[in-house]
Amino acid sequence: MQLPLFTDAKAAKNSPITLPLPEAEVRYYPQWISSEQANDYQGVFESTLPWRQDTIRMYGKYLDVPRLQAWHGDPECLYKYSGIKLAPQPWTPELAVIRDKCIEVCDIPFNSVLANWYRHGQDSMSMHADDEPELGPNPVVASVTFGESRPFVFKHKETGARFTQILEHGSLLVMGETTQSHYLHGIAKTTKHIGGRINLTFRHLISTK
Numbered sequence: 334m335q336l337p338l339f340t341d342a343k344a345a346k347n348s349p350i351t352l353p354l355p356e357a358e359v360r361y362y363p364q365w366i367s368s369e370q371a372n373d374y375q376g377v378f379e380s381t382l383p384w385r386q387d388t389i390r391m392y393g394k395y396l397d398v399p400r401l402q403a404w405h406g407d408p409e410c411l412y413k414y415s416g417i418k419l420a421p422q423p424w425t426p427e428l429a430v431i432r433d434k435c436i437e438v439c440d441i442p443f444n445s446v447l448a449n450w451y452r453h454g455q456d457s458m459s460m461h462a463d464d465e466p467e468l469g470p471n472p473v474v475a476s477v478t479f480g481e482s483r484p485f486v487f488k489h490k491e492t493g494a495r496f497t498q499i500l501e502h503g504s505l506l507v508m509g510e511t512t513q514s515h516y517l518h519g520i521a522k523t524t525k526h527i528g529g530r531i532n533l534t535f536r537h538l539i540s541t542k
């Protein structure tokens with residue numbers, strides 16, 4: 334099933350909020366996708382993406398990463414993420430629709446997407462920067478959220494200053510310029526009983542060969 338993205342094309346251009354982060358460029362587009370359409374996409378992604386339980390090696394042990402993941406992209410987009418080497422699955426029609434809308438907004442030829450499924454409050458992503466060499470200097474990362482709102486925390490690498498943005502259902506967050514060199518970001522666990530959240534982070538990988 335291929336879903337349309339916007340009932341109103343102008344919704345894609347709704348004015349973003351620029352987050353007050355020195356030495357970074359981060360824009361937040363609330364309700365970038367209507368709530369109804371975002372519901373439909375969430376259901377389609379939950380049921381059709383080839384979700385994997387990846388593991389990470391830490392202190393000599395293999396631990397499950399606390400979320401499910403799927404990696405899609407153009408065939409050449411091999412991606413190393415926190416020690417995991419991910420070969421891309423092909424684009425699904427729904428992922429391709431959202432990718433194209435992100436390309437339109439950001440003017441970046443995104444060629445891959447990491448999908449994360451946070452099934453409940455105990456799923457999380459530890460603080461990190463999207464600074465792998467494959468992303469090149471000052472990468473633009475476009476992050477689309479479906480489902481439960483979760484706080485997205487930025488932490489300045491030198492000063493330790495923190496800023497939190499709640500990422501809502503149907504929102505788009507765009508990180509660019511020197512965001513990755515100056516900040517870490519992550520999603521903390523919560524003991525609250527909350528629903529699932531799917532996040533798509535679109536990236537443009539460059540060849541590092």
Ligand SMILES: O=C(O)CCC(=O)C(=O)O
Pocket residue numbers: 447449458463476485500518519520532534
């Ligand atoms: O789920 C999120 O909003 C964050 C995802 C993220 O930081 C990543 O995939 O690198």
Ligand SMILES: [Fe+2]
Pocket residue numbers: 461462463518
């Ligand atoms: Fe990230």
